[in-house]
Amino acid sequence: MTLQGRDKKHLWHPLTQHKLHPEAIAITKAKDCILTDENGNDYIDAIASWYTCMYGHCNDYITSKVSNQMQQLDQVVFSGFTHEPAIKLSEALINILPKNQNKIFFSDNGSTSVEIGIKMALQYHFNQGEKRNTLIALEDGFHGDTFGAMSVSGLSVYNGPFEDFFLEVKRIPTPNGKNHETILKILKHITEHHKVAGFVYEPLVQGAAAMKMYNANGLEQILKFCKTNNIITVADEVMTGFGKTGNYFASLHLETKPDIMCLSKALTGGLLPMALTTCSQKIYDAFYSDDIGKGLFHGHTYSANPLACTAALASIELLTSKEIQNNITRIVGSHQVFGAHIKKHPKVKSIRQSGVIFALDLNVEMERYGNLRDLLFNFYMERGVFLRPLGNTIYIQAPYIITEEQLEKVYKTIEDSLAIV
Ligand SMILES: *Cc1c(COP(=O)(O)O)cnc(C)c1O
Numbered sequence: 001m002t003l004q005g006r007d008k009k010h011l012w013h014p015l016t017q018h019k020l021h022p023e024a025i026a027i028t029k030a031k032d033c034i035l036t037d038e039n040g041n042d043y044i045d046a047i048a049s050w051y052t053c054m055y056g057h058c059n060d061y062i063t064s065k066v067s068n069q070m071q072q073l074d075q076v077v078f079s080g081f082t083h084e085p086a087i088k089l090s091e092a093l094i095n096i097l098p099k100n101q102n103k104i105f106f107s108d109n110g111s112t113s114v115e116i117g118i119k120m121a122l123q124y125h126f127n128q129g130e131k132r133n134t135l136i137a138l139e140d141g142f143h144g145d146t147f148g149a150m151s152v153s154g155l156s157v158y159n160g161p162f163e164d165f166f167l168e169v170k171r172i173p174t175p176n177g178k179n180h181e182t183i184l185k186i187l188k189h190i191t192e193h194h195k196v197a198g199f200v201y202e203p204l205v206q207g208a209a210a211m212k213m214y215n216a217n218g219l220e221q222i223l224k225f226c227k228t229n230n231i232i233t234v235a236d237e238v239m240t241g242f243g244k245t246g247n248y249f250a251s252l253h254l255e256t257k258p259d260i261m262c263l264s265k266a267l268t269g270g271l272l273p274m275a276l277t278t279c280s281q282k283i284y285d286a287f288y289s290d291d292i293g294k295g296l297f298h299g300h301t302y303s304a305n306p307l308a309c310t311a312a313l314a315s316i317e318l319l320t321s322k323e324i325q326n327n328i329t330r331i332v333g334s335h336q337v338f339g340a341h342i343k344k345h346p347k348v349k350s351i352r353q354s355g356v357i358f359a360l361d362l363n364v365e366m367e368r369y370g371n372l373r374d375l376l377f378n379f380y381m382e383r384g385v386f387l388r389p390l391g392n393t394i395y396i397q398a399p400y401i402i403t404e405e406q407l408e409k410v411y412k413t414i415e416d417s418l419a420i421v
Pocket of ligand 1: 114144
């Protein structure tokens with residue numbers, strides 16, 4: 001029996017209604033930008049497997065570093081113990097993070113890194129004898145699937161069964177360049193009526209909202225308002241981190257730096273699951289006390305797994321290399337050329353780009369998981385390109401090592417697909 005056939009017996013897939021989508025494609029191999037399925041078909045991974053494998057799949061440099069580390073130290077408790085991979089990673093990260101970030105807390109997925117950011121923000125105030133119980137978030141944000149992360153995400157139809165159990169969250173509109181005044185009024189109103197602990201946001205690009213890109217100046221004003229009102233700012237850079245927006249982090253494009261940052265996805269170059277919540281000295285100091293109860297009592301069994309730390313360190317070495325930086329510049333340029341060309345197409349409503357993230361909106365209404373979406377997805381796969389349209393948005397976020405030839409094929413396949421919508 002095929003892997004696809006055997007899969008159906010016991011496996012339950014994420015974000016899947018199995019009755020409507022019974023078939024999973026069995027991938028047997030991945031190298032650089034290419035995924036290979038069990039029938040020998042190749043696909044260009046134009047979304048880097050949810051923006052993780054930015055240095056290419058099974059990257060030789062990362063895998064060799066990790067396989068050496070495997071012979072030395074595999075896993076150890078990170079409460080009371082420490083190790084070189086975690087220390088080296090912290091040193092490398094501090095070099096590239098916004099200057100105010102000074103402490104690094106480990107976990108193992110993006111949702112959890114947000115969960116920890118929220119707990120840090122709430123306990124920051126609690127430790128100073130101030131009970132603040134409300135969070136602010138942007139309307140279209142996505143921050144993960146655990147309860148705290150779901151609470152600060154824009155309400156989605158898929159959250160229905162859980163909404164009664166959410167944290168207290170007030171939503172504000174996403175800055176669009178014209179609504180600063182309105183947003184500041186709403187913020188004032190919220191802070192007058194609620195005790196606001198923190199603001200959670202995806203800086204500049206909202207990934208799951210279909211790569212929505214928004215106004216930096218508007219965000220700057222929100223962040224300044226938060227600083228003035230001692231509202232802890234939590235930048236969720238799980239998607240935008242590690243070079244996507246053309247800078248190491250999206251927060252580096254902004255003047256006002258976040259108090260807390262959440263990182264995952266490209267952190268380990270896709271090799272192993274890991275996440276980080278980083279913070280400024282000010283946040284850390286609020287937990288540093290003779291009172292044990294003021295500590296951050298949060299921990300995961302696999303916190304700072306030495307193999308994942310090694311993969312992350314190797315990934316940062318690649319990210320900061322001349323070669324990858326040149327590749328990023330090349331991809332940014334290619335996207336610009338493609339964008340200028342495709343935006344004139346009658347089926348294209350608009351295009352947008354931030355660094356290596358490129359998105360176009362189609363001139364047609366589409367459901368997020370509807371038939372037209374499936375039609376497009378199949379069109380791409382049949383032509384050897386893995387893209388996942390989000391509603392009527394088609395986006396590219398390919399590995400930094402994608403070749404020009406592969407990129408051209410992705411562009412051409414997208415252009416050809418416009419004929420079927
Ligand atoms: C993917 C994502 C998350 C959730 O990360 P998981 O590892 O899937 O739990 C959180 N925030 C953003 C911005 C993301 O893109």
